[in-house]
Amino acid sequence: MVFIQQFLNGLQLGSLYALIALGYSLVYGVLLLINFAHGDVFMLGAFIGVFGAFTLGLPFVPTLLVSMLLTGSIAVLIERVAYKPLRHASRLSAVITALGVGLILENGMLALTGANPRSFPRGFVETSSYRLGTISIGTIEILIFALTALLLTGLYLLVQHTKWGMAMRAISYDKFALPLMGVSPDRIISLTFLLGGSLAAAGGILWGLAYPVLNPYMGLRVGWKAFIAAVVGGIGDIRGAVVGGLLLGFVEIFAAHFFASSYRDLIAFALLLIILVVRPTGIFGVARRQKV
């Protein structure tokens, strides 16, 4: 019984990690860029959600849509301003720029809003819980599972069964051939950032519902963890991001359950390190052949 309860907790945390990890994975697949600012885009999504709920007074679904749209647009803007000029420079300078953008987002938000933690208004989402024997499951948990499943299915259909998705897969396969086929890489890259940003925004709002202490640095830890999850799953692969996120969520929750909760990072990361040593390109990753 306790096991099932913890399983649900792990599923909740893992779903949130998966939503954020997807953003890393999508961008990496298309640009081979580790977008270190993505964790802070996630924070931005949560804060825009708070803005929508309080200042615009919107209910849950419109808030979610507004936040996803705004955050996705900001992610596209970041790409246009900061990453695009570096597309032909060394890969590391783009990574360093991403680190810088992340720092600007989190510290800029701290400077502009002050240090008080944020949360969503009371009654924003109806909170009740259903009991099945000793297991209780809350509406927020159900919401998180359902919404994550919906978004992931949508993303999967988009990437696998539309022309846009085909172009996204094509650009990660051969970025030089894509323009020759008459597809604009800029548009595809913008679409990728829009998707990644809006998934992160959804993750941010759901995170704010599940763990209602939002501060400008919330993206730092969560973002880096989700990134590691994406890598363990095999970065650049949608299934990998989901599996890695869920795996990290389960490992953390069960480590906290069987040992002390302060050991969860230690155990989770040690395990991930072992996975990476055994399978250097992650669970679903494919090794790139290198020629001399």
Place this chain on the structure above:
Amino acid sequence: MASTTTQTQVTGVRRIRVIDRLAVQLAETPVLSYLLGALVAVGLEAYFGYYIARLVGLRRAPVLFGSIAVLENFGNLDLSGILSPLIPASSAPAEPWAMSGRALINVLRVFISDIPPALLTLLQVLAYDIIIFVLPILVVGLLARRPVRWVVTRVPFLLTMLLQLVLLYIVIRIWGSLSDYRNLVLMFIGINVILTISLNLINGYMGEFSVGHAAFMAVGAYVSAVLTMWLFTNNAVFGEALLPWVTSLPFGIGNSIGFIFALLVGGLAAALVSLLVAIPSFRTRGDYLAIVTLALLFIVLSFINNLNAIGGARGLNGVPLWSTVTWVYVFTLLALFTVRNLVNSTFGKGIIAIREDEIAANLMSVNTKRVKLVAFMYSSFLAGIAGGLFAHVLAYVNPGTFGILKSTEVLVMVYLGGMGSITGSVVAAVLFTILLEALRPLGVLKWVIIPLILILLMLFRPQGLFGNREINLNWGSGRRAKKDMDYEASLMEKDASDAIVTD
């Protein structure tokens, strides 16, 4: 008509040549004579700094070349009202948009009203800096050039180098003697130099991407702090010293022995921990190795957080204040010297070969595993030493200090200076540390401005300030001095021949 154009052209060439020659002279002037100038400058400040500061209208001599004094004018800037009405913490205010607009206007008003006093302070500190530092260094440097060169050509290089290092030390000590804060900044500079060159070994010369350098620093800091506290000092955490006789050795050498021992053990511990990265690096490369380093950083921090015997998340208090400017100086020099020799050696060529192409390097009989192992371990050893020095500066270490932000700081310094440039690393570490301190009055905005500078740097100069080149300074080797003399003589000859032509 024709003759006037040639005339202006000739004067144009002349002017360029004057500037050129000044630049050449400045670059070719031996470091030794600049150091003499710096000695005069800091001496001047020690005796007349206060009066000159009063003369230009400052209340006291500026601490860090006036950078803090200028930015303190903006210290009352509080932006937090701008977005907090729109993203409220508890309940939405009545008129959020109006409130936020008013806050924005208010911030702008405060900012504009801060500009004139800041400009005034800027002029004042510029005047102070020019009188105290720039003029003496340039004038004495250029005046002493010829005699210094005469001496340098006749003295063994080793002796010149030693003289220069001693002079630099004296200059640093006199500069630092004016305030404790300056000494603190000097120690941070040294520590950051060590960190930067050690990370440059991995990220710059070997071409890997390590984002977990703070982990090794943390290991070194904790191990050495625990050792000095446990073995050599009485404190609340570990009780009585285990080996009190060491510190009671005569002439105060006991502390030194204890400190060096603790630092070295800290460095070795960090080197051992680095095996956790070095061994995966045999198979894992690029972004995946970056994750390994990142995961290691989280593991180390989490481990320390869970060790309640050494304070856990609360941190370790009561570390003896054994780091001094002298110690930091000595270790910085050692680090620079060893890394320079390492990358210039045949072994170092192997490190660079791995950056260029690992498979090809392997084919060319570079033992890539061994090279990687040594590079990672030595880099981490240095980071551990830097951590140990750091722990003994503030008397307090906690795991939060060594987070991702610290790693990012070191990364920034490496990329600012240029990957694969030792002198670049030194310049970047010095500039960045001073910048970090100078921006302190701005509070959280500091961490908006620094990344902004970084992004602009990456957009306009992605290879860093110096790329992979070294700054060519004249450290006074005899051969170099001879070459300079010949060059200057040839310039003069050329001038003479030009003069004949124009006449």
